[in-house]
Amino acid sequence: MYQYSDFDAAFVASRNSQFRQQVERRIDGSLTEDEFRPLRLMNGLYLQLHAYMLRVAIPYGTLSSTQLRQLAYVAQKWDRGYGHFTTRQNMQFNWPKLSDVPDILDALAKVQLHAIQTSGNTIRNVTADHFAGAAADEIADPRPVAELIRQWSTDHPEFQFLPRKFKIAITGSPNDRAVTKAHDIGLRMVEQNGEPGFEVIVGGGLGRTPMIGKVVRDFLPRADLLPYLEAIVSVWNLLGRRDNKFKSRIKITVHEHGIDDIRARVEERFETLKPAFNGVDQDILAGIEAQFAPPEFRVGPTDLYDAAYANDPVFRSWADTNLAAHRAEGYAIVQVSLKKQGETPGDASTEQMRLLADLAERYGHDELRISHEQNVILPHVHKSDLPAIHAELKAQRLATANIGLISDIIACPGMDYCTLATARSIPIAQEIATRFDELKLEHDIGALKIKISGCINACGHHHVGHIGILGLDRAGVENYQITLGGDHTETAALGDRTGRGFAADEVIPAIERLIHAYLDLRDDRAETFLDAYRRLGADPFKAALYPEKQESRANAA
Known part of the structure; x- marks a missing residue:
């Protein structure tokens, strides 16, 4: 894992000290809320429905045990005993007092965490x-490159007052688990003639105008990445609209100008910028990469795992559902669900x-990951340790075997917390998960992604849910589109x-009709909901959702 340099530590301490003074001025009335707003947003502090909310960055989703313990300490001392993991690998504290926020930031800085540029x-x-x-x-661990991007973008003098927020996602795998095509810039690692590089995607995003990103470069050598990113952001910074915040994201700029025009502008800007980097970024990257050396994986028998898998059906169900393939022999990736049926998705x-x-x-070699799906990952676990881990997870209600199933729901905080929300998300997620647990259908249904947002800003990624x-809000009443x-x-x-x-009281019956239709329509148990939808089209699923239309047509006939 990356460890702060002296510069990093001094920078964060200086920002925290500066913000402490700004908080004091807000409390004593020297600053109005309007004056304070841009200052607090630069430090990840929002004003929500009931209280301030502090959003803490978990860079590229990586945590150490020390950092997670400090997040737990903050939750206990200054919040209400829990934190909420978000779809952007952050943690949110929903109940801090304004006067306590500077102390929270100082406590986070002790373990190399911060809230800078989380808003x-x-x-x-x-x-x-x-x-x-x-x-x-x-293909390769993307986190060193993500750390390089973090260092480049933090307090970048040209990019602190962009037309709107800007989000970058990166994956080192051809199988995209980072939702790269729904980001302002998405980076997918690919290889060309044995050389690793990136497919560069621009103009993705959800919200009120959802768009899938477009490829601006099929292959970009790793050494060119930083100047190319700077070229993209600087082109958008000049072209992006500031007259209408709903049309200010880069996806709108790409849509209005066309990908070919954007590509030409970026390439021209890139050629201008590239010499100025002069390889310095690659020297920095080499130093970063040294801190991401893989752990020393141990070699040993997996007899304990094999015995538990053969003899304990509860363990076997959890292993089949919550484990993923690891690149080292004898190891597994453990996905810990924060979606026990009936509980709030993403809360810990x-x-x-x-x-x-x-x-x-x-x-787990002292490493954790936070997924955009609001779960926690132990990335490096020897299989012989899995029975012991499972037993301890059960004691804290963390052994739910539902990763990727219908109750593993992404949900934003919705109207229970958010000032922007127009409907509740959490109760709907809880009711869906509880209902299908009662029906005992989850494992029969198989892989299915339900995503719920409480407003058109789409923090719950509903546009890309199966x-x-x-x-x-429809005339003061909550209404849910599917x-x-x-x-x-x-x-x-x-999604269509x-x-x-x-x-609200119609959602669960509608989803139940939809799922029963899928179970009747699928070719076999191996055909997922998404595969069935793509094969059959929307009509049979719409018929299940809206049976009254079929009845009306039958009566008319």
């Missing part, structure tokens, strides 16, 4: 594949965070809107 019109926290450094299909209590930190320290649910066929992977697609929305 505002800047380049936000760089996100990455949550299996980075461990995945069996990985102080006790749960401390347990996960202990497990990472004892069994089933997407968008909560809206989309089908979305996909966040390398075959990314936006199905028809009229549903009242």
Whole structure:
């Protein structure tokens, strides 16, 4: 893992000291809320429905046990005993007092965490594949490059007042687990003639105008990455609209100018910028890479795992669902679900965070990852340790075997917390998960991604859910639109809107009809919901959602 340099530590300490003074001036009335707003946003502090909310960056989703314990400490001392992991690999504290925020930031700085650029019109926290450094299909660990981008973008003098926020995601695998095509810039590592480089995607994004990103470069050598990124952001910084915030994201700029025009401008700017970098960025990258050396994987028998898998059906179900292939023999990637049926997706209590930190320290080479799907990953676990880990997870209600299943729902905080939300997300997610647990259908249904947003800003990624649910306000009443066929992977697609929305008490029956239709329509158990939708099209699924239309047509006939 990357360790702060003296410069990093001094920089964060200086920012925290500066913000402490700004908070004091807000409290004593020297600053109005309007004056304070841009200052707090530069430091990750929002004003939500009930309280301030502090968003803490977890760079490229990587944490040590020490850092996770400190997040638990913050949750216990200054919040309400839990934290919320977001779809951008951050942690949010929903109840801090303004007067405590400077102390929280100082506590985070002690373990090399911060909240800088987790909000505002800047380049936000760089996100990455949550299996980075461990995945069996990985070309190379993308985190050193993500760290280089973090250093380049933090307090970049040209990019602190962009037309709007800007988000970058990176994956080191051809299988996209980082939603790269729904970001302002997406980077997918590819190889050309044995040389690793990047497919560069621009103009993706969700929100009120969802768009899948377009490829601006099929192959970019790693050595050219930073000047090329600077070229993209600087071109958009000049072209991007500032007259209308709803049309200011780079996706709109790409749409209005066309990808060919944007590509030509970027390439021209890149040729101008490239000599100025003069290889300095590659020297910095080489130093960063040394800090991401893989752990010393141990070699040993897996008898304990094999015995537990053969004899314990509960363990076997968890292993089949929550483990992923590791690149080292005898190891597995452990996905810990924060989606126990009926609980809030993405929330982790102080006790749960401390347990996960202990497990990472004892069994996981002291590394954790946070996924954009709001779960926690132990990336390097020897299979012989898995039965012990499973037993400890069960004690803290963290052994739910549902990764990738219908109850592993992405949900934004919705109207329970957010000032922008127009409907609740959390109760809908809880009710769906509880209902299908009651029906005992989850494992029969198989792989299925449900994503829920409480407003058109789409923090719950509903546009790219196999089933997407968008909560809206209709004349003061919560109403939920359903989309089908979305996909966040390398075959990314936006979901198709199905028809009229549903009242809150109609959502669960509608989803139940939809799932039963899928189970009847699929070719066999191997055909996923998404595969069935792509094969059959929308009509049979719409018929299940809106049976009244079929009845009306039958009566008319």
